[in-house]
Amino acid sequence: MATNILDSAKVLEQTIRESAEFIHLKQQYDNVYADEATKKIFDDFRNMQLNLQTKQMQGEQITQEEVMQAQQQVMAVQQNEKIAALLEAEQQMSNVIQQINKIVMKPLEELYND
């Protein structure tokens, strides 16, 4: 593959690493994981999300108990300021990634949609 592309991708990778959004996300992530109780709430929440997504993709039924458990975990997450800050930082980073993808995929977009 053209070394130009790899080089440009590596430059982009480095600018992401050095970006305010990524550094902020890392800090919020470290804040959550530095506190055992907060870490547990967050891990439970993520595992629940993953579990429900997997079930949905496989067309499996979600039980009443799982719905109630999910609601409790969402409430626990919403009441935790460190996790709220992490989710916000993740959303910001996700916006950055979306903008990057839009730019990088433009050549292929144009090829297929013109």
Next chain:
Amino acid sequence: MATNILDSAKVLEQTIRESAEFIHLKQQYDNVYADEATKKIFDDFRNMQLNLQTKQMQGEQITQEEVMQAQQQVMAVQQNEKIAALLEAEQQMSNVIQQINKIVMKPLEELYND
């Protein structure tokens, strides 16, 4: 958002545009679309793929007639050298995009998997 990221993404976009893989893909695409009969075979094939994917995602049954039609279209595509060359070029471009994504997503990968 940091202008650095947007600038780096735009540089990457430009290197993609100028890459041998993208220029080759464009040529194969133009070859297919320059020929009406070939264009029709390719469009029918892509529409069939999209149709079957949509049905699969929505959990709908694929009819016997659709299976036979799909088989005929796959054969027509395989026997067409221009389309074969386009599919090959698409695969190569897809590999490039995968490598780019792997590099660009490394910071987030590391954050979540370390």
